[in-house]
Amino acid sequence: MTPPETQSLALPPAVPRSIARPAAVPSVAARSDAHSGTVRDVNWSPATWLLLVVLCGALFLDALDLSMVGVALPSIGSSLRLAPGSLQWIVSGYILGYGGLMLLGGRASDLLGRRRVFLAAVAVFGAASVISALLSNDLALVALRFVKGASAAFTVPAGLSIITTTFAEGPARNRALSIYSVCGASGFSLGLVVGGLLTEVGWRVTFLVPGPVAIALVLAGLRVIPRGAAERIRPHHFELRSFDIPGALTSTAALLILVYAVVDAPNRGWGSPVTIGLLALSVALTAAFVAIELRHSRPLVRLGILRSRTLVHANLAAAAMFGGYSAFQFVVTLYVQNSLGWSPLGMALGFLPAGLLVALSSTWMEAVLGRVDTAWLIFFGLLALMAGYALFLRTEPSMAYADFLLPTMLLLGVGFALCFPAVNAQATKGIADHEQGLASGLLNTSVQIGGAIMLAVVSAILSGSGSPSVHHELLPGMTTAIAVSVGVSLFALVLTVVFLAQGRRRAGADA
Structure with missing residues (x-):
């Protein structure tokens, strides 16, 4: 069984319009703006899809890596004879690098060049993966996990800002963001299953596999990612005082x-x-x-950007959404493995329906984003998440999977299918091209900080119960911990209602 302190889970949008595409990619779409190079039509060329594969692949890999390692923690601890306190930092180190450097990563992509930052960060991620698979020292492993988290902190905002400035606001961007969001959520969900399978071969395989994939993404990215104005500035010519x-x-x-x-x-x-x-x-x-x-x-951060109501609301909603889910998954993982005796693979399969729903949503979320206000999508998504957590409060050890976990996972899948693309679209809507990296960095920082805080809160609740877990009984403090996820979702839901009411009043005043 895995003690509470060994588990840590977290989930899991710029080229200036005057810059033309590189010679290798003369046209990203069948019909694009001749001056801006942004995609204006949903009839995309093969180059468009290859660009998305690279950007989405990096996000998928970040989420996949985190969830795979979470599943492998017990095997790592047994192999290296690590105490629970040391083992926890193999995942916490990733969170520290990811959450702590996300804002810097977003701004760096704007100033140094999105293409340059993206490719360098993915390359470092791949190298760190290969090296970490060969290590047996716990401090070295934690250090490499921090490096990988830091790499993801630069990769995600750079990739998201490439999307939001390559695809014009409207149907093209909505489609790209929908696909991008689905890949992130699917990577985390499928990582649980992949991690369970790879752990059967050996925990070092879970560290090694992301390496070759990352290198392949870099090689493809060199051909298809467009160059921006910042890429024309050679690194040694970059003025330090401008940063x-x-x-x-x-x-x-x-x-x-x-x-x-x-x-x-x-x-x-x-x-x-x-x-x-x-x-x-x-x-x-x-x-x-x-x-x-x-x-x-x-x-680094133009504080005036926080005057954007849509940006602030998207950040608060994202923090609550991911924080509540991270806390829920943390608690339920301990419950099904420690109390019910499920295997890591069994636990992963139990969570899979939510991930499958998010993946299937890509077929219709593009159209929904174009027709429904993002704030309403966030509202209904948060409502589904809150209902799912509340439904789990009735859980008893004697319940079958179809009675206690499946209904909740279906509701969570609907919630994330609505919220995930909506917060990404809302956070970058109306933001100038040169601040897209900043906006996406703020959003992803909110996600990681929300997850870290909520994990700490529920960990404290479980640890403060003072009782060990007992086979086939509820975890001590579990009901209170799940109620925290319900409360956080309710808080974000109230904020969304206020946001919608303010928007309606503004529209009435303008009319």
Whole structure:
């Protein structure tokens, strides 16, 4: 059985319009804007699909890797004789790198070039995967996991910003975002199953497999990813003063310390001097970051972007959506494996219906995004998520899978099918091309921080129960922990209602 502290789960949108396509990709669509190069038509060329395969493949790989390693943790601990406290950091290290550096990754893609940042980050991810498969030292493994998380923090906003500036706002972008979102959610869900199968061969295989795939994506990306204005600037000609170094250092440090504090709080205690000190330091660094951004001529984050109601709402909804799900999956994974005695593969198959629903949604979400306001999609998605968590509260150990878990997974699948593409589309809607990386970085930072905080909260609830898990009984503190996911979803649902009401009042005033 796997102790609570060894599990950690997390889930799991710019080229300027004046820049033409590279010679290798003269046209991305059957009909595209001759001046901007952005896709204006849904009749895409093969090059369009290959570009999406590369971008979606990287996101799929990030999510796949995280979930595969989560399934392999017990085998890793047994093979390397790691204590639970050390084992947990193999996953937590990834979260620290991912959540702490996401904002920096988004801005770097805008300033240094999306293509350049994307390809370099995917290459580092692949190299770190191969090297980590050969290691047996726990500290070295955690360090490589941090490197892989940091790589994903640069890959995701760069890839998303390439999509939102390559595909024009409207049907083309909605279709691309729908496919991209489905690949991310599917990667995490399928990673559970793939991880269970690969762990049967050996846990090192789960570390190794992403490496060759990442290298293949880099080779394909060199041919199909368009060059932007920033790619014309050679790295050694890049002016350092144009990059907000103080802002990058303070924001990254604040996020890293915050994530570290909430991940480590269940071990030290929320009231411990170390936890309080770390949280206070994070607040102080955040205040310093705001002061720097207000004075810097070229800030890492233009704080005025937060005046966008749609962006702020998308970030809050995404944090609650992924935070609630991460907490739920964490608790249920412990319950079905430790209390019900399911195997890792059995647990993964139990969660699979939700992932399949998200994957199947790609056939109709493009049309839905073009016809329904994203805020309403978020509303109904959050409603389905909340209903799924609430339905699980009636669980009893004697219930069959079809009675206690399947109904919840079907509702969660519907919730994510609606929410996942909607928050991505809403967060980047109306944002200027040169700030698409920033917007996507903010969104993905919210996702990771929301997941980290919620995981820490439910871990503290389970650890604070003071009782070990008993075979074929509910986990101590499990009901309270699931209720937290219900509460967070309800909070986001209320925010969405307020957002919709404000939008209706503004529309009435304009009329």
